[in-house]
Amino acid sequence: MSGTTERPTNEPSQPAFDESYDVVVVGTGAAGLATALGAVDEGLTVLLLESTEKWGGSTSMSGGGMWLPNNPLMRRAGAGDSRDEALKYMEATIGTPSASASPERKAAFVDGIDDFVETAERFGITFARAADYPDYYPELPGGKIGRGIEVKPLDSKILGTWWDSLLGAIPIPAKTDDVWLLGRAWSTPGGFVRGAKFVFRALGGVVTGKRLTGIGAAWSTAFGKTLMVDNNVPLWLESPLVDLIVEQDAVVGVRIMRDGKEVSVGARRGVMLAGGGFESNPSLREKYQGVHGSPSGNPGNLGVPIQVAEKHGAALELMDDAWWGASVQAVPGGTPAFIVGERSMPFSIMVDKQGNRFANESESYVDLGHHMLALDGGEGPYWLILDARHQHRYLRMFAMDPRANKAMKELGIAVKAKTLAELGSKIGVDSTAFRTTIERFNGYARSGVDADFGRGNSAYDRYYADPTQRPNPCLGTIEHGPFLAYKVVLGDLGTKGGIVTDTEARALRSDGTVIEGLYAAGNNSASVMGHTYPGPGSTIAPAAVFGVRAARHMARKS
Template identity: 60%
Template sequence: MAVPEKDTYDVVVVGSGAAAFATALGAIDEGLSVIMVESTDQWGGNTSMSGGGLWLPNNPLMKREGAGDSREEALEYMNEVIGNPGPASSPERIEAFVDSIDDFVTTAERHGMEFMRDTDYPDYYPEKPGGKIGRAIEGMNFDVKKLGEWAASQRGVVPLPVRTNDIWLLGRAWSTPGGFVRGAQFVFRTIGGLARGKKLVGLGGALAAQYAYAVLVKGNAELVLDTPAVGLVVEGERVVGVRVKSGSSERVLRANKGVMLGGGGFESNQEWRQKYQNVTGYTSGNPGNLGKPIEFAQEIGAAVDYMDDAWWGGSLQPYDDKPAGGFLVGERSLPYMMIVDGQGKRFANEAESYIDLGHHMNDHDRGGDYWMITSGTYNKRYFRTFSIQPGLMKGMEEKGYLHKAQTIEELAGKIGVDRASLRATVERFNGFARSGRDQDFNKGDSAYDRYYGDPTVRPNPCLGPLEKGPFTAYKMVAGDLGTKGGVVTDTDARVLREDGSVIEGLYASGNNTATVMGHTYPGPGSTIAPASVFGLIAARHMAKAPSTN
């Protein structure tokens, strides 16, 4: 659709990721008219590009399967790992998130969305009080042919029926029996879908597609692409609409009930990255996320927080003009590899949650480059997902971001690291691998570390000696999945001013808000889950709000 059909709706939503779609889904459920405006020519946002997980403790799927979680344990865990760094992560907001999970899942299911549990996936700190395994869910593989004309404009979808637990098993498809079996299952799943005339997708692509099917195909919502919001409309003390650029002109979309800002963070705005985070943003996020919704809210007095933070993680150094080369997740937990700094020394647990590794990379002050070093054993045993990106390996090698050598000393010379220092680090690491205990950084101690490890390697599935060449070094940078700072909202997802008062009529969810998860990452799907839950919370609140019309 090129232009909005009308000028007035109950709900106007900025963005087209999980936060935006969940708000639209809630509006449909409440019988409200809704329009979504997307600034780019593709819908789905970071959600469609992501792994598609939603970290939802004590969710209905767990209850149906008797998985053994509770509200009390969920709150205990979240308060333990998040703390209370600011109003966005207050105990009240955490409770609002946990207490609205049932409503989100059952509402989505009522509108035809289907989920499955990631039963083996641990919380990122499962040993903490209240920590669990199996709290995440994801959308079932989905046939995007059901979307009709909308399928062609979905952002970043992987055209394969991949599931979250495929990733870690496929990584060892030719080194462990479980990996081989999963590889075979994945092949048959893919062939089966094609044989039935379906175009199945998985991960974030499946979740976003299910949202779109429920909201755009089955529901009565509108979505317009290439229609950037350029400002908010305020009458008195209340936000009553959004100014959008439609073609070469501007128009106002009025909102009887409320405006939702669900337009993503500012990971692709390098000026803001320097201003707020003092970094060059090597992001795997949406190139359309420039922080505009945050800017519009600030213009009318909204408070912001966590602007210095992001959903960090180690990433391969990009070799071209793209912002990211490859976000590393499971590859870091496998044995026979380690990560070193410019001095040839380890500085963190390679297998720790990606946000913790990103924080450690940003905070580490020894200088120099970071390198992921793998042995010949690693290269032979494990499938590296990043290796299938067209041109990546060749491009990195041509740029000097990937080096190979038969010995550790030769590799040290190629990456500009002191030979004796790197050799000493390798020898110490190899000793830990043989004993099974990483005495420096505890790699492999946590169930989260071991989730991506190799169970056939003993005594520690995350530790293996770097003894056999050829050795490979990949240059790493602190990348991210998006920024996590933005406007501050209350328990109803209403945007707040610096003094804590509510900006009436304005709601926000997702990465253009200061996240309820604070400066950490409690479990898989800690971005999409609160985006979805608070999107639905906002729609419920809008339905009860007085109408401006």
């Protein structure tokens, strides 16, 4: 479709644009693609802009899950949930630490879930429930199990040539709830069955000539196919934002770089900033967070849209925070390996550089990251210690590549030893502290009760654990060698601070007034989740919901 229009000669005060559309979207992750979907549903013309040579953003690199309480799939399955329970849980976990996490914004998120899901389904996108995945604090008021949904694995050939430029385009038909069972594929009956199903699913795609893909790549494939293939929405790659175009205090377009020259694009209904966080910008991280971090998000997330919006008066919040977690240190030329299930399986323990435990190893990744920051500012290093039984029974997602394993050993990121004393010496922890920590932990493992940090008390802790391990599925003694230690650093899935927005994703000034024509969602905006992470997919879900809400609001504008 062509979005170009001629400016009437009787409107000399309005700038002349090289091209114009109803909606201009900066960024191609979940927030950007959902905004575009909402715009198409409203009959609006829309342009997608991507600053890098690859589209999809951190969404396409992710697990692809969305935490959507009281969603239509739950109701169809008879899974009990309600608006009131969702809001009660969000209040219990999030509170109101910022304007972005106000009661009104939390309600807007919950109230926008049906519209997002049902709109996507009308366009042929098929979702599946992660029925066994708990909220991250399921024991709190309103907590549930099974609120997460994702795009079902699908044939990526439907994207045509757009697949070639999708970031993280890996043809693996995995689902979110495959991961926790595949981790123990050869140690538990449930894991074996899931492993077999996964293999047959993959082989079925090969036999039928399909290039099946799942998780985050499936999310981007489904929405990309709907937009760029089915509805001819233009997507311009390598077209970074330079500035906003403002007329009479309203944003009316953008200036971008394309093919080596500056191009102006008009936006009759609005500009959506959905260009990700600033995790890959060391100077901004140092300025706002005091750490450089080890991000696992899109390397193209440099924070430019946030800086541009601030220049035009947008208020910022939560800039000191991120979607923190623990990562195995990257080898040169590689990326940090964000670890989740591996640290929750029994026969494992995490210690700091002195050799002491400092947190519940099975807790949510954001909580673990905050504990690292509280301990020593995230300086580290920390160590994930594995008994031989962990190494033999469970899959380590970060140790699948033999070349990377060799490099980790050579660089001291992976350290092996026959005895715990030898291991402690090799990784440089205090021998007395380390020995005391292991002995104390082993006592907890035998009794089944972690008296220090409560590991295994929550249903979330036990989700990634081994149900055959008694008496606590998260706890196993560290006593059988050879022992293996991995150097762990403070990691993240992206930053969560950005532009303050209202219930319709409109950008706000510090006095609460609206910047007309400017919208923000995803990690360009300050998160509705505040400083925490209520459940699986708490990044993608609000990005998508507020993207559609923004498009609806733009459509209502005269």
